[in-house]
Amino acid sequence: MTRTFDHDLASEADWPRLMAAAQDGDRAAYERLLRAILPFIRAVAARHHRAPDRIEDVAQDVLLTVHRMRHTYDPARPFGPWLAAIARRRSIDLLRRQRRIGAVETSDSPAYETFADPGANKGTEARDASADLARTLRSLPQRQREALELVKLRELSLADAARLSGRSVGALKVNVHRALKFLRTRLAGE
Amino acid sequence: MTDAMDRLITGLAASAAPVRRLWPPAVRATLWLMVVAALGAAAILLFSDLATFAQRASDPKLAWELAGTLLTGILAILAAFELSLPDRSPLWALLPLPPLALWVASSGYSCYEHWIGFGPGGWELGESANCFRFILALSVPLGVSLLAVLRRSRPLAPARVAAVGGLGIAALAAFLLQFFHPFDVTVMDLSVHLAAVGLVVAISSLAGRAAGPPL
Numbered sequence: 001m002t003r004t005f006d007h008d009l010a011s012e013a014d015w016p017r018l019m020a021a022a023q024d025g026d027r028a029a030y031e032r033l034l035r036a037i038l039p040f041i042r043a044v045a046a047r048h049h050r051a052p053d054r055i056e057d058v059a060q061d062v063l064l065t066v067h068r069m070r071h072t073y074d075p076a077r078p079f080g081p082w083l084a085a086i087a088r089r090r091s092i093d094l095l096r097r098q099r100r101i102g103a104v105e106t107s108d109s110p111a112y113e114t115f116a117d118p119g120a121n122k123g124t125e126a127r128d129a130s131a132d133l134a135r136t137l138r139s140l141p142q143r144q145r146e147a148l149e150l151v152k153l154r155e156l157s158l159a160d161a162a163r164l165s166g167r168s169v170g171a172l173k174v175n176v177h178r179a180l181k182f183l184r185t186r187l188a189g190e
Numbered sequence: 191m192t193d194a195m196d197r198l199i200t201g202l203a204a205s206a207a208p209v210r211r212l213w214p215p216a217v218r219a220t221l222w223l224m225v226v227a228a229l230g231a232a233a234i235l236l237f238s239d240l241a242t243f244a245q246r247a248s249d250p251k252l253a254w255e256l257a258g259t260l261l262t263g264i265l266a267i268l269a270a271f272e273l274s275l276p277d278r279s280p281l282w283a284l285l286p287l288p289p290l291a292l293w294v295a296s297s298g299y300s301c302y303e304h305w306i307g308f309g310p311g312g313w314e315l316g317e318s319a320n321c322f323r324f325i326l327a328l329s330v331p332l333g334v335s336l337l338a339v340l341r342r343s344r345p346l347a348p349a350r351v352a353a354v355g356g357l358g359i360a361a362l363a364a365f366l367l368q369f370f371h372p373f374d375v376t377v378m379d380l381s382v383h384l385a386a387v388g389l390v391v392a393i394s395s396l397a398g399r400a401a402g403p404p405l
Contacts, residue, residue, distance in 0.1 A: 022206060023208065023209050023211055024208050025206065025207060025208030027203045027204065027206050028203075030202070030203045030206045031199060031200070031203035034199045034202060034203065035199060038195070038199075056192065056194075056195065059195065060194070060195065060198055063198060063199065063202060064198075064202075067202045067206070068344060069276065069344050070206075070209055071209035071210060071211055071212055071342075072212050072275055072276065072343050072344060073211075074211065074212075074214065075211075077277065078277075081277040082276050082277040085276035085277050085346065086276050086346065089276070089346040089347070163198060163201045163202060163205070164194065164197070164198050164201075165194075165197075166197045166201060
């Protein structure tokens with residue numbers, strides 16, 4: 001489902017006032033602000049990332065960070081640089097995280113040679129294992145898979161993951177635990 | 191807008207309790223420095239040998255050195271508070287460098303004189319080990335309290351903030367050290383002081399990094 005609110009987005013000149021109101025606990029102003037700044041955040045993220053789902057990941061991270069840091073904004077100063085600094089930092093954090101993940105994953109086309117020495121086949125075995133893992137992940141119930149992705153792969157805190165998924169921290173913990181247990185028995189059994 | 195994003199925004203808005211805005215960084219830095227100044231003054235009055243210190247401070251070289259040390263401390267603390275906010279220029283990190291240069295140059299000069307005067311005796315470690323311990327020991331409580339205050343800003347670049355804050359702390363500790371240090375610095379003293387400062391900066395930077403973003 002796609003909804004747009006573009007026609008009534010608050011203009012950039014209103015952002016400092018909306019944020020000041022949000023700091024004082026005005027939830028409607030805060031919601032208006034968060035919807036209004038989303039295109040700006042996506043634009044910053046698009047400078048570092050190409051894939052639309054990566055840009056969405058950054059945008060979600062930025063909103064969570066803005067939420068945590070909203071007390072650090074000084075309404076006497078412009079809002080744009082404050083927001084831009086947070087968006088840039090979160091974009092770069094995601095790039096770094098990808099690089100870290102990329103360092104242990106391989107994008108080689110599958111190599112079919114096998115060698116007499118079992119140690120020489122490690123590369124192929126690792127690829128098989130990662131394909132197995134991906135298949136097993138897909139067979140997880142949707143809630144468990146989502147919980148695992150938010151908490152373990154995107155490394156969000158439980159509180160942030162709870163906000164993002166609309167589920168309680170307790171439910172997420174249970175889902176992550178069950179997902180890991182499922183993976184463990186499933187992968188050990190194969 | 192995707193469902194997840196919509197849910198996130200609604201959720202964040204629903205949980206948006208009023209927050210207390212941070213005071214301006216200069217005010218926060220001044221308050222922290224005033225507390226440290228009060229404690230430092232009490233320690234000096236109670237424990238230090240002020241007569242010896244007054245005699246030594248009449249030497250303009252030492253006066254320059256003291257001014258450089260104290261200014262490095264104050265400006266680095268101010269810079270750390272500024273840097274801890276997302277929308278401040280990273281150039282704040284350069285603020286403590288001019289007084290740092292003054293500090294190193296003036297104490298370097300007096301080491302050089304000593305070296306001429308005493309010869310290789312200036313190279314002996316002697317009392318310096320105590321200075322090293324003094325700077326490190328004083329930096330720990332100062333560092334912990336500064337970290338606690340800076341964490342309120344949730345810095346986006348915690349390692350940088352902690353490194354600049356660490357420089358401020360080590361400089362303040364080295365300034366206080368002068369009141370309990372009844373002799374001019376020798377080459378060894380200076381290198382020991384600088385090693386202690388460098389160590390404090392490195393440890394704080396690592397501590398900042400370990401605390402992870404945001405601090």
